[in-house]
Amino acid sequence: MEIKKTLNRGVTVLHVSGRVDTSAVPGLDLAIKDALAAGARRVLLDLREVVYISSGGLRILLSTAKKLASDNDRFGLYGLQTEVYKIFKLAGFTSIFSLFASEEDALAAWG
Amino acid sequence: MPLPHGADLLTNLEWQPVPGARDLRIYPYLRKIDTISSNSFIIDGPDLIVCIDPGGLPDQADHLAGVIAEIREERPRPLLVILTHVHVDHSLQVMYHPAFQGGPGVIIGIQEKGARAVKGKDARLTFADLLGKDPGEISVGLPLLSEAYGCGVTAPPVNLLEGSFAVGGEPVRCQEIPLGGDEILRVYHTPGHSPDSICLNVRGILFLGDLIFAANPGFAGMVGWDQEDLIHSLEYAAIILEEGGIAVCCPGHGKPLTPTATRAILGKMASEAGTLTGIVEVSPAWARETAAYAENLVEMVNEVFTVLSGRLYLIAHVLEELEESGEAERLKGIIASEAIDRIIADFHEFSEEYRHGKRLDFHLTLKAGQIVQKLHHAFDPATLATVVDASLLRRADRLLSDYMTRFRGFTIRPDVESVDLNGLLREVLEHAGKSPWSGEAVIEAASTGERYLEALVSRIAHPPVFDDTRMAFTPGGGVPPVTTDPGRFSDLITCILEEFAGRDMEEILLTTTLSGEGVRVTIEAHRGRIDGFSDGKKIQFLREECRVLSGDFSVETVAGGARIAITLPLQQQP
DSSP, X not given: OEEEEEEETTEEEEEEEEEEOTTXXXXXXXXXXXXXXXXXXXXXXXXXXXXXXXXXXXXXXXXXXXXXXXXXXXXXXXXXXXXXXXXXXXXXXXXXXXXESSHHHHHHHHO | OBOSOXXXXXXXXSOEEOTTOSSOEEEEEOBOSOSSOOOEEEEEOSSOEEEEOOOXXXXXXXXXXXXXXXXXXXXXXXXXXXXXXXXXXXXXXXXXXXXXXXXXXXXXXXXXHHHHHHHTTOTTTTTTTTTTOOOOOOOOSEEESOGGGOSOSEEOOOBGGGTBOXXXXXXXXXXXXXXXXXXXXXXXXXXXXXXXXXXXXXXXXXXXXXXXXXXXXXXXXXXXXXXXXXXXXXXXXXXHHHTSOOOEEEXXXXXXXXXXXXXXXXXXHHHHHHTOTTOOOBOHHHHHHHHHHHHHHHHHHHHHHHHHHHHHHHHHHHHHHTTOHHHHHHHHTTSOHHHHHHHHHHHHHHHHHHHTTSSOHHHHHHHHHHHHHHHHHTOOHHHHTTTSOHHHHHHHHHHHHHHHHHHTTOOOOOOOEEEOHHHHHHHHHHHTTOOSSOHHHHHHHHHHOTTHHHHHHHHHHSOOTTTTSEEEEEOOTTOOOEEEOHHHHHHHHHHHHHHHHHTTOSEEEEEEEEETTEEEEEEEEESSOOTTOTTSHHXXXXXXXXXXXXXXXXXXXXXXXXXXXXXXXXXXXX
């Protein structure tokens, strides 16, 4: 798994690629924690290149949603591949997270 | 890699005296358990050196050859190389390593049936075909325990020092080979794992070969495996232990065992062996089919367990928001999600090696067997049933059980009965994704306070998977009952419905029709994410599930969707 960080109109975008399996989960956790520690309150995960997410990965996402729950905070995901989206849907995560088709869609929705 | 230390019973890679013997030493080469190479042992006797199972790896054989060369340099003696059986993980280096191929002062001793197999380079009996090896020829100087000698108990000793290797007299279950002085190597015929399997006894050190693994899945059913012989041999080994005088038991793989531990394993194996009637032959074709099944199955297991864990995390998350952190923590603990993630990641890594040709079909079947057993331990359906979707749990449990059934060499037998398919499908649709707690029941529970938390948890545990999908069923008229397994069939249909809903299909249409010699169930989904659907492992898995139900399965993509048709025969064999 690889993670690259960009900043777009005040939103921290973490571009994740590869498999978010048990060995990658600590890396994802760290990248998100680093972003929050640096003051990010609007975080968007680009999952276009993620082919697999483990339950540990889902746990990190829930934990992030909990940390970004204030009124002005934003946390969302975009570009989920079908297999990853299916896991989100069947686990009930599509009703918890803000999911977008693209980075532009997310930024437009968040103003 | 050798173990740093074999066990308390024997020290690995060191010479040590054989307890109670003045003139005998043993040098163990112990390895972790795998299918590549066995343990090896060198016995340093007064007049003869014995090497038991030189193994399957050149490095291992080099090491053994070096140790043997040292003691032969000190005092030249003949070397007797004995194989506990001719499977290539024990015998390959006898086929190819110059130090063990026979020649001046080196005699190869193999039970007579094994001797015949290696003379003919038999790829099946040597297990070379499954392990992807090329069987070489072995020149056997000493065919052990020959049937030609009838049914006696103890054959006269073979006097290797005089160069006469023929065993005369009565035929044998046990044979004795003098090592010099008072020391004797006893050879017992213990077929079952293979026809040529033997056990050896040197002054209370009992070498078991693969006897204690012979009832294990993947090994039971190998070419040459015999249930009746195995049960008899396990009993025979138990008798040898009961007679006393055994201090240490050395399996062909893994650490040495105490006689007590060995006795327990022999008993367990004998019980297991007794259940293995009618298993299929473990052949390269079996390994290929089982490996393909394992890959699809673990993919399904992965999905089901990720969804299960995800739902539990979600419930815990919502409960924490509702300041019910005690219950949230309890629920997080009822499935070992992190352990399951690790197990699945381990299999994925192994599968990648398999796909890149670094692992064989047989290896993948064994690995999947390990994975499934670990998942069984990490997963308690009874506890989870109080919270999550029963269908999901049933499917997870069945996936694991089905693999073990096939891996053990059995055929999966559906629990069939006469079924009204239209009624069953109505029931499946009615319950799909629904909590046993209705909205009204939750409100009622909230107002009375009783079982409110339970109701709430159940509602969260059943996310609205089908809320955005219109589902309709058109039952065909005059559809007669079919013979099928209603539980399996319901779960198969639920699995398909979830697959379509998970792909955001706007509508799913089910129909039943009488078609030729069966009833056809068509499930058609429209307007959703269809990429990677028809060629994925999920489809292969569904097809296989349908085959278990003796049904035909077909899939085709339609504009923005897909159509699956399952045809169940009207008269199925149970």
